[in-house]
Amino acid sequence: MSTEDLLFELGTEELPAGEISGMAAALVDTVTRDLTQYSLHYSSVEQFSTPRRLAVLVRDVAVRGADQERHVVGPPLSAARDKQGQWTPAAEGFARKQGIDTSALTISEENGIERIAAHVIQTGAAARDVIPEIIKNAVSTIPVSKRMRWGLSRDEFLRPVQWLLLLFGEEVLPYEQFGLISGRESRGHRFHHDKPVSLSRASDYSSLLRNANVIADEAERKRIITEQVTALVTTEETVALSDELLNEVTGLVEWPIALRGSFDPTFLEVPEKALISAMKNHQKYFHLHDANTGALLPAFITIANIDSKNPARVIAGNERVIRPRLADAAFFFANDKRITLASRQSRLASVVFQQQLGSLLDKSGRMTNLAANLAKKIGADGGVTSRAAALAKCDLVSEMVLEFPELQGSAGANYALNDGEPAPVAQAIEEHYLPRFAGDSLPTSAEASALALADRLDTLVGIFGIGEPPTGSKDPFALRRASLAVIRILIGLEQSVSLHDLLDFARDQHTASLAQDSANSVLNYIFERLDNWYAERGVSGDVVRAVLASSESDLFDIDLRIHALATFSATETAQQLAAANKRVANLLAKAETDDFPAPDATKFDEEAEHSLHNMVLATRKALNPLIADRDYTSALNELATLRQPVDDFFNAVMVNAQDPDVRLNRLGLLNMLRGLFTQIADIALLSSGAE
Secondary structure (H helix, E strand, O other): OOEEEEEEEEEEOOOOHHHHHHHHHHHHHHHHHHHHHOOOOOOEEEEEEEOOEEEEEEEEEEOEOOOEEEEEEEEEHHHHEOOOOOEOHHHHHHHHHHOOOHHHOEEEEEOOEEEEEEEEEEOOOEHHHHHHHHHHHHHHOOOOOOOEOOOOOOOOEOOOEEEEEEEEOOEEOOOEEOOEEOEOEEEOOOOOOOOEEEOOOHHHHHHHHHHOOOOOOHHHHHHHHHHHHHHOOOOOEEEOOOHHHHHHHHOOOOOOEEEEEEOOHHHHHOOHHHHHHHHHHHOOOEEEEEOOOOOEEEEEEEEEOOOOOOHHHHHHHHHHHHHHHHHHHHHHHHHHOOOOOHHHHHHHHHOEEEOOOEEHHHHHHHHHHHHHHHHHHHOOOHHHHHHHHHHOOHHHHOHHHHHOHHHOOHHHHHHHHHOOOOHHHHHHHHHOOOOOOOOOOOOOOHHHHHHHHHHHHHHHHHHHHOOOOOEOOEOOOOHHHHHHHHHHHHHHHOOOOOHHHHHHHHHHOOOOOOOOOHHHHHHHHHHHHHHHHHHOOOOOHHHHHHHHOOOOOOHHHHHHHHHHHHHHOOOHHHHHHHHHHHHHHHHHHHOOOOOOOOOOHHHOOOHHHHHHHHHHHHHHHHHHHHHHOOOHHHHHHHHHOOHHHHHHHHHHOOOOOOOHHHHHHHHHHHHHHHHHHHOOOOHHHOHHHOO
16 A cells, blocks of 8 residues: 655744643644544554644555445435336436446335435545645634734634645645645754754654754654653752643744753742742743752752853843842742731632632631631631631732732741741641642641641532532632542541531621532532542442432541442452442332331241341341441441342242232332342442433
8 A cells, every 4th residue: 555654734933831742732633533434544643732733753654445335325225216116316416426227226224114226436546636635624713822924824823823834745836824735844943043944755754853953743842842851950959840830932943052040049948839939820931959958949940942152141131130030939938927917817708619609718717717617527626727727828819829829828837937826837828738739638637637627618608508609611619620629628637517507507608698508519519520420439329429429428437338349349249239239229219118117927938038128137237247347348348148038039029019019019028128228329229220
């Protein structure tokens, strides 16, 4: 089979670093998907991206797709032939549409009806004919955050498009978009090689761009940056090579050159997180620590996009740029310390939390009440918790946080310590924002956990209560993240706490008019998050739903049940019991009453009834202490002993007997049996029980 390499490059003005990888991946996915749909097979694909380009190189693309055999069904035979057996216009039209003569028509039976049919050979697509349209579709469907227009063109993209390159082997394929026509020219580095780079064939792409000072492979640039940064660090130092910053810096350069600079050590008197924020978030610098003490060092590493003949001058320029940022942080820190954190509390009254829910001062008061209530439940120090709650939001009106929003919590902790507040109070202030994102660490103290929960529960109940839950992609109060944080914290505390009671208490703290069912709405919303949360941990949704059907709202207890049931559900016994529970549930649901009496052993006719009744009584007695100790694994194993008596019962006993007293007595026994299982989970909801 004849093949050629396919290369497409979209050249643009500088793209936002955070979007480049996703855009490049989307381009590759669409191109390869559409090639496959045309049966244009290929051997491999390479993705390229820099701030000025998105590209895809597909190796060994078939010049022509394979021919496709199709069996096409037409009108019913009764409409395709007349009474004389001649083809009707309907049959002739069908044959013409398929490009065949009526003599080639066949008869096929479809769902008991005879129809005419055609066996059609569809010639494979020529790659040169369809690739331009494939590329145009792929570019048009690249997801971007915001589209713009430029010049007189009505085409839109994230940034103005400057050139198009489309090669199939050595041939330029005609493709027009954004008012441009495709060619064989790429472009080199904006400063080192500001001129066209002509490609004779697609496979030369990476090497020719490298000669033009462009590393087109994102993974290679990242590796080069990592190696260069590491080389600038001594054995007595460590560098913070976070994936987030590394990915962003990689998206900012085409020819990375790492340079090391320094700043005045006197700035180290400013809280470390403020300095790191200035370097990392504002300047995209990698910061360094002392390998022995862990202390921040007055040094940074920056990644330049040029290989300067005078690197010292570039370093000096970066040092000049960072100095005012650090000076600002130092000024804000010194200025903020002139008044106490507590004295800022009154200023929260002028900051709106949400129009219907009041100010940050109102929220702070609700948080204090809720955190104090939580402290009693989880054994936290009430005084520390209440004091931390009162101060938790005060740093939001400090100059430091207004300039560096990412320091909220951290700045408050520093100011609290400066004011002489106890260390546990400062710790709770800082940690009540944890976890900030998926995988982030949890609060390390009970006081911080109480405050973290109070903050999120207040927001959840309030926003749901005024009827503004998340919709689609809109979640302005980050309620999805808040609900997952509640799940993680409550499970991590490993203590029995009723989430339903907490939500009711949180609702009672609001003076605004909230919906009556707001607490239940939040509870259901959090439970809905559990499905995905456990799915990421390899637990089936059936297991989660079976446990939630037990009407528990203690997330720690729910977690213990879910893990026990997840293990148990993989056994053959679980599958048998799930099927039996499903049968029991159906029989009870179809009964003429839902008021089932306790079974009367004197009314049993069959030995299987007596046997099951005795086992149910014995199992119930054995289960009580196990459930009280939350030993759900042992409890499920105890329930497993009912498998044989249950099987024997259904094999020997007709539940819906003619005698209504006998029937009701047997249903009462099944109701007792079902009650045993639903103490832990509704086993009937396991997938194996749905047969």
